[in-house]
Amino acid sequence: MKQSLYFAKTRKETPKDAQEISHKLLMRGDYIDQLASGIYTLLPLGLRVHQKIVNIIREEMNGIGSQELLMPALHPKSIWTKTGRWNVYKGEMYQFEDKSGHWFGLGPTHEEIITTIVANRINSFRDLPQALYQIQTKFRDEARPKAGLLRGKEFIMKDLYSFHATKEDFDKFYETVTEAYLRIFKRCGVDAFPVQASGGAFTKEITREFMIKTGAGEDTTLICDHCGWAANKEVAENLRKKCPKCGGEIKQYTTVEAGHVFHLGTGFSEKLGASFIDENGDKKPIIMGCYGLGTTRIMASVVEVNNDKKGIIWPSEVAPFSVHILSLGSDIKVKQEAQALEDYLQKEGIEVLYDDRDLSAGEKFADADLLGIPLRAVISEKTLSQGMVEIKYRKDTEARLVTRGDLINAAKTKN
């Protein structure tokens, strides 16, 4: 893709409303555009990154046997009154009347919908377990959106719901999902860890959140540096100093909640009539779990923990492109060679952005650093005379001259 034609306009100045690093860099790099408070467009560059994250999640979700579907964002009031949550969510849910006087809400979460769908299709213990997920825009009328993509009124989330005949089966799946989540975060290039937390409006039980350490976060997490025990401060108010597991010293960290897994029990299935007949012919409510990942929030978190003064440093699996070719100078041979290199890399299946613009070298380097594509390949009169390509990893400071073949290998190596 030629950068001269690409729909992205980087900025040297930071928009004054952006305070947190991820917000600043995503705005300056033209990954996102703000429409209103807490409401953003994912521009072509941003959407590429988001799709990388989503695809990782899809692979891992499919890998544990769950199936993707897509539910509506528009929900009739009647289904929410069955669980009593129409009133519970007042204030947080966008609720309104349509022109014929029927009430609707924009979905902040989908337990009511998925449980109703499942209730109509699960009859026997033989139909269980089942796990269904979607990746979809959620709406929450946040009192205070903040920090760009970190907390919005409209955001994209992967929500998975599981259905089980027994608590043992649920427990097993809960751990399976936890492991999948940890793989997802690792592949996205963020170090997330599970912590004990509260269930909020979903359940009274202790739940498990996945936290990423960053000063831009809104949660405080207590972590035992000795054994790794961790809990959200909200559920650990009375044990400040000593770890309940090993007695070690506990430290506080500011974190962002990137995921959350819940044991829902049978509350929803009882209210919505989701039951099954067990081996003995007894009718029982289905045991449920729900598991969320904020994909746009993860995107911002990736930037929060992968950047330097010059810009973003994308982990290879979520980078918008794998290679950023820069041609320096206006020499026609340099441009031809750079174009040939782009064609060559593309034939190898490598995603490449080619900065063909007639800008000074400094400006191109600055833009490349800002955009944060993992591997930079420079073509100039200098490299041309040696028949080589200069490559530099975004995370490194040293550049080196290599052959095309070496460049292919470097581009295909995940790091």
Added chain:
RNA sequence: CGGGGAGUCGUAUAGUGGUAGUACGCGUGCUUUGGGAGCACGUAGUCCGAGUUCGAUUCUCGGCUCCCCGACCA
């Protein structure tokens, strides 16, 4: 939802009760091209409404919007 701050070209900012300036961007031309290059010309702005005033971008009031802190949440 409580508290604080801010709205000036696309972006970042200056300034004034009397013709609104600078930088970047953008356009044209020329010169440049290994770390946001130079010259010239050009382009574009006072959030909305009311009030005070001969005159308001500036002062007053109301509204709207955005940001930050707090209470709540992927």
